[in-house]
Amino acid sequence: MIEAGVTYNTELFNKTYDQCLIDFNHIDFYIHVMLPTFSKIGLLWLTNRMNPAQEHFLSESFKQKIYSEIDKITTNTNKKTTWLLFLPPNEHHEIGLLFSRFLLLNSGHNVIYLGANVPLSSIQQVFKTIEINNILFFSIANYSKDNLTDTISFLSKNLTIPNKYIVTNAQGKNKLFQKHNITLIDSIKKFIKLISK
Numbered sequence: 001m002i003e004a005g006v007t008y009n010t011e012l013f014n015k016t017y018d019q020c021l022i023d024f025n026h027i028d029f030y031i032h033v034m035l036p037t038f039s040k041i042g043l044l045w046l047t048n049r050m051n052p053a054q055e056h057f058l059s060e061s062f063k064q065k066i067y068s069e070i071d072k073i074t075t076n077t078n079k080k081t082t083w084l085l086f087l088p089p090n091e092h093h094e095i096g097l098l099f100s101r102f103l104l105l106n107s108g109h110n111v112i113y114l115g116a117n118v119p120l121s122s123i124q125q126v127f128k129t130i131e132i133n134n135i136l137f138f139s140i141a142n143y144s145k146d147n148l149t150d151t152i153s154f155l156s157k158n159l160t161i162p163n164k165y166i167v168t169n170a171q172g173k174n175k176l177f178q179k180h181n182i183t184l185i186d187s188i189k190k191f192i193k194l195i196s197k
Contacts, residue, residue, distance in 0.1 A: 001037045005058030006050065013061045026069065030099055031188060034062060038095070059095060066098045070105060079110040081133035084126055086114035088137055088151045091144035096167060100136055100191065107195045120154045127159060134163040136185070145170040156180040165194075 004013035020033050041058065044050035083104050085097055094116045104111050112126060126132065135155070139148050148170055155164060164182045177184055185191045 001033065001058065002040060002044070004061070005041070005054050008054070008057050010061065013058075017061075017065055026102070027188065027192070034095070034099075062095055063098060066095070066102055070098075070102050073102075073105045076108045078108070080108050082110040082112065082131060084112045084114070084123070084132045084135045086118040086123060086135075086137050087116040088139060088144055089117060089119060089147070091137075091139060091141050092116045093138060093140040096140075097136070097138050100167075103192065104195055109195060120151065120158075123155070124158055127161075132161060134165065135159070135161060136165045136167070139166060139168040139170060148173060149176060152176060152180050152182060155182075165191075167191075 001013065001016055003009070004016060020029050024032060037058070041050060041055055045052070045055055085101055085104075087094060087097055097113075097115075101111050101113050112130065112132065114122070114126070123135075137151075139145050139151070144151075145168065148168070152166075162181065164180070165185050166177065166182050167185045174184070176182075185194070
């Protein structure tokens with residue numbers, strides 16, 4: 001996958017992706033291929049051995065594949081619950097959120113997907129229109145993590161919803177999460193167990 005990204009080789013990416021889906025199911029592919037690939041990309045980017053264009057090429061290629069898998073999911077008329085998925089302002093790391101959408105839809109949930117860099121005031125508008133049972137958001141980028149306290153305070157103050165979930169690598173935030181009744185999702189297995197109920 002890295003080689004395909006560095007050389008902007010769509011054919012190699014598609015070939016490698018197709019082979020991976022023969023070897024792995026979607027969840028194992030995410031755990032054993034995508035996550036390690038993005039960890040490696042992060043290291044290459046930090047050491048100037050991969051440029052932003054190469055990283056964007058690879059990210060967009062993965063996103064296209066996830067969208068394609070989402071399109072294959074048949075609509076379930078007996079939805080379990082409704083989830084609102086978004087990334088807060090200045091958060092653009094969308095692949096984990098997009099894969100969460102795939103998992104939720106595949107498990108029979110309804111998903112309102114807002115994507116990246118969503119103004120917090122926009123989230124309130126969704127709640128005025130449709131009943132939401134759960135919200136899930138990611139905070140990965142440094143700017144997003146730096147503003148995590150403000151984001152969480154806004155959500156707690158303006159949304160009356162008991163089920164709020166976050167995926168983040170921010171350190172030392174457990175008291176903040178507990179105070180605002182937000183559950184940290186720290187593994188894909190934990191998330192799958194949660195949505196399979």
